[in-house]
Amino acid sequence: MWVRFVGRRLWQTAPVLIGVSLIVFLTMHLTPGDPIEHMLGRAGSVTRAQIEELRAHYALDRPLPTQYALFLGKAVTGDFGPSYSQGRPVVEVITERLPATLELTLFAFVIALAVAIPAGALAALRPHRLFDRTATVVALLGVSMPGFWLGIVLMILLGLRLHWLPISGRIDWALAPESITGMNTVDALLAGDGAALRSALAHLILPAITMAAPMAAMVTRMVRSSMIGVLGQDFVQFARARGLPEWRVVGKHALRNALVPTVNIVAIQTGMLLSGNMVIEAVFQYPGIGKLAVDAIAAADYPLVQAVVLLYAVSYVGLNLAADGIQAVLDPRVREARA
Amino acid sequence: MSVDVRHEALQTVTKPLQVEERRQGAPILAVKKLRTCFDTYRGQVRAVDGISLSVRPGETVALVGESGCGKSAAALSIMRLVPPPGRITGGQVIFDGQDLLALSRAEMRRIRGRRIAMVFQDPLTALNPTLRVGAQLVETLATQGAARGRAARQRAVALLDAVGIPAAAERMRAYPHELSGGMRQRVVIAMAIAGQPDLVIADEPTTALDVTLQAQIMELLAKLKEERGLAILLITHDLGIVANFADRAAVMYAGQIVAEGPVADLVREPLHPYARGLLRCVPRLGRPDVPIHPIHGSVPDMVAPPAGCRFAPRCPEAMPQCRQEMPVLKRQPPTARTIRQNSEGESLARGGTVRRVRCHLHPGEGGNGR
Numbered sequence: 018m019w020v021r022f023v024g025r026r027l028w029q030t031a032p033v034l035i036g037v038s039l040i041v042f043l044t045m046h047l048t049p050g051d052p053i054e055h056m057l058g059r060a061g062s063v064t065r066a067q068i069e070e071l072r073a074h075y076a077l078d079r080p081l082p083t084q085y086a087l088f089l090g091k092a093v094t095g096d097f098g099p100s101y102s103q104g105r106p107v108v109e110v111i112t113e114r115l116p117a118t119l120e121l122t123l124f125a126f127v128i129a130l131a132v133a134i135p136a137g138a139l140a141a142l143r144p145h146r147l148f149d150r151t152a153t154v155v156a157l158l159g160v161s162m163p164g165f166w167l168g169i170v171l172m173i174l175l176g177l178r179l180h181w182l183p184i185s186g187r188i189d190w191a192l193a194p195e196s197i198t199g200m201n202t203v204d205a206l207l208a209g210d211g212a213a214l215r216s217a218l219a220h221l222i223l224p225a226i227t228m229a230a231p232m233a234a235m236v237t238r239m240v241r242s243s244m245i246g247v248l249g250q251d252f253v254q255f256a257r258a259r260g261l262p263e264w265r266v267v268g269k270h271a272l273r274n275a276l277v278p279t280v281n282i283v284a285i286q287t288g289m290l291l292s293g294n295m296v297i298e299a300v301f302q303y304p305g306i307g308k309l310a311v312d313a314i315a316a317a318d319y320p321l322v323q324a325v326v327l328l329y330a331v332s333y334v335g336l337n338l339a340a341d342g343i344q345a346v347l348d349p350r351v352r353e354a355r356a
Numbered sequence: 357m358s359v360d361v362r363h364e365a366l367q368t369v370t371k372p373l374q375v376e377e378r379r380q381g382a383p384i385l386a387v388k389k390l391r392t393c394f395d396t397y398r399g400q401v402r403a404v405d406g407i408s409l410s411v412r413p414g415e416t417v418a419l420v421g422e423s424g425c426g427k428s429a430a431a432l433s434i435m436r437l438v439p440p441p442g443r444i445t446g447g448q449v450i451f452d453g454q455d456l457l458a459l460s461r462a463e464m465r466r467i468r469g470r471r472i473a474m475v476f477q478d479p480l481t482a483l484n485p486t487l488r489v490g491a492q493l494v495e496t497l498a499t500q501g502a503a504r505g506r507a508a509r510q511r512a513v514a515l516l517d518a519v520g521i522p523a524a525a526e527r528m529r530a531y532p533h534e535l536s537g538g539m540r541q542r543v544v545i546a547m548a549i550a551g552q553p554d555l556v557i558a559d560e561p562t563t564a565l566d567v568t569l570q571a572q573i574m575e576l577l578a579k580l581k582e583e584r585g586l587a588i589l590l591i592t593h594d595l596g597i598v599a600n601f602a603d604r605a606a607v608m609y610a611g612q613i614v615a616e617g618p619v620a621d622l623v624r625e626p627l628h629p630y631a632r633g634l635l636r637c638v639p640r641l642g643r644p645d646v647p648i649h650p651i652h653g654s655v656p657d658m659v660a661p662p663a664g665c666r667f668a669p670r671c672p673e674a675m676p677q678c679r680q681e682m683p684v685l686k687r688q689p690p691t692a693r694t695i696r697q698n699s700e701g702e703s704l705a706r707g708g709t710v711r712r713v714r715c716h717l718h719p720g721e722g723g724n725g726r
């Protein structure tokens with residue numbers, strides 16, 4: 018059953034990926050301006066022959082379907098050609114930045130869930146009481162506040178006024194550990210370097226909280242409503258009637274069931290953490306994929322933009338796959354229904 | 357289907373019993389003037405409005421009445437599991453000599469499962485859909501301190517076996533939705549008896565099952581009752597089940613008990629007009645010539661129940677007095693049947709002799725307006 022489940026889900030993602038790649042490919046051709054001109058924009062005067070030569074080199078003189086097939090074939094192997102703005106292969110630029118973003122996303126993810134799951138469950142236990150009402154207001158703020166605004170407020174308050182936390186960058190450069198995974202906290206741990214770890218964490222806190230806030234708000238609401246539904250079900254009453262202690266009734270039986278529908282929201286929100294971090298990385302001058310994307314767009318660096326967009330799409334698809342898998346682990350009925 | 361005790365481990369589970377002796381003893385459960393209401397935006401729903409009821413060891417007492425009359429609310433009140441916005445507002449639930457309503461939460465939790473167990477109406481929703489039935493049964497045993505680890509697994513298999521689940525050891529790995537309705541209810545019953553309770557409250561245990569399974573499940577409960585000397589509070593609106601399986605019955609209407617007595621009396625000589633009405637709703641097997649008469653109208657709004665007798669708006673025998681004065685539950689003279697059985701020294705016959713009715717037509721022997 019598991020093999021079928023996983024196989025089928027993987028197969029179902031193929032059309033999504035093809036669709037996204039097509040859109041990414043076409044946007045490059047539909048946007049005004051000639052890529053070659055963009056590429057040569059900074060190169061001064063070039064001859065028409067040189068332009069034609071470049072066109073042929075990048076296969077831009079071929080029919081669109083052929084170009085797409087070529088693009089796809091290369092993309093699959095991770096070859097997006099050279100970045101216009103940096104002159105290095107796009108893959109290289111991205112792999113250099115990816116660990117920073119992964120690290121930040123992971124922190125934001127952990128913070129969001131660590132806050133949202135207990136908060137949502139607690140709110141559901143006593144709906145409309147003080148904790149629930151407080152959580153509702155805070156969640157509403159979390160959802161409606163523009164992310165960068167919270168970032169700026171935190172930055173001014175905790176960084177500039179109180180000087181508790183650094184306001185930009187990933188780590189104090191003097192302390193940077195030798196890069197093994199590229200994630201400073203992990204590398205610092207591997208090197209057993211406490212000072213580097215502290216510096217990396219201090220740099221992570223503000224952007225991570227800023228990113229986690231809207232996700233925590235959404236997930237809290239979702240856990241709350243899902244939990245309220247589950248708590249009203251017979252099996253919860255039956256668990257109590259069997260004499261199970263309340264923490265077990267709520268923490269095991271009710272929560273497990275309440276998390277099943279929540280997993281999807283968590284996946285979507287995590288996707289948004291990954292892809293929606295451009296503004297926040299820019300605000301905190303955090304050298305990750307988001308900031309790279311902003312810079313690439315500003316520089317009309319099409320190959321880089323394409324690669325980043327595809328990366329986002331793939332991670333969305335991957336997250337949704339993971340969500341399905343987790344749901345299937347939590348609930349046997351999901352396993353069967355989707356197998 | 358016969359359900360026999362096949363597993364040795366079960367010998368330790370089964371209690372030695374002298375059912376007939378215990379039937380005459382003190383009640384294991386005595387509910388006194390219990391009140392439970394739900395606070396809604398429309399006002400207080402008085403779901404349980406001062407009911408009194410007792411169950412002796414080895415006895416099956418049925419609680420019958422139309423949908424919405426407060427049967428489940430009464431059952432959940434006894435377990436102290438009324439969901440918000442409901443709350444118990446008064447009365448006592450004396451179980452084995454102690455008032456459950458006076459216990460701390462922790463003390464009450466130790467009563468649940470170990471002393472009083474519950475069987476729910478719909479076995480599909482009563483089991484956690486995401487966990488294997490074996491795990492849920494083992495968890496129950498572990499919580500109740502009955503057994504842990506391997507011993508608990510063995511005990512769980514023995515319990516599934518005892519409730520008539522074939523290939524019990526394999527079924528342990530099944531998820532609830534993989535079992536049929538009847539099997540699921542057997543699992544629920546196995547979980548209910550896991551803690552060797554003295555009293556099982558079965559809230560419409562067969563309503564969600566199809567007819568052929570209903571008798572099987574009731575027979576299983578009856579058998580477990582005999583084997584283990586259980587007391588059963590059986591909530592149902594199926595008078596056929598009441599007639600076949602209960603010793604005594606209490607008829608509930610709009611949060612109150614309106615009639616109570618031995619089942620034989622209730623079925624043969626119902627005194628209360630509502631009880632008579634309920635009986636006329638039951639189709640008679642093989643007697644299509646006997647017409648069915650549904651009770652007209654519907655249960656009253658429990659936020660503002662009618663003044664006087666709550667059944668008056670629907671009662672074919674209502675008198676002017678009925679609309680002004682609430683009748684009290686009064687003891688009625690014994691029927692010829694119980695007199696005869698008494699004289700024959702059969703005073704322990706099913707359900708005893710006492711019957712009470714709440715109706716102006718039956719002023720009764722006075723006093724004892726419980």
Ligand SMILES: Nc1ncnc2c1ncn2[C@@H]1O[C@H](COP(=O)(O)OP(=O)(O)OP(=O)(O)O)[C@@H](O)[C@H]1O
Nearest residue numbers: 394401403422423424425426427428429430441658
């Ligand atoms: N959660 C609730 N909120 C408000 N009112 C409720 C709630 N639960 C029950 N009630 C009310 O309490 C009364 C009794 O309900 P209860 O569930 O005990 O009826 P019942 O006799 O078990 O009916 P059924 O045969 O349908 O199970 C009904 O009038 C119902 O509307």
Ligand code: SF4
Nearest residue numbers: 665668671678715716
């Ligand atoms: S008291 Fe009156 S209305 Fe009520 S059941 Fe008796 S006869 Fe009917």
Ligand SMILES: [Mg+2]
Nearest residue numbers: 427428429559
């Ligand atoms: Mg009910």
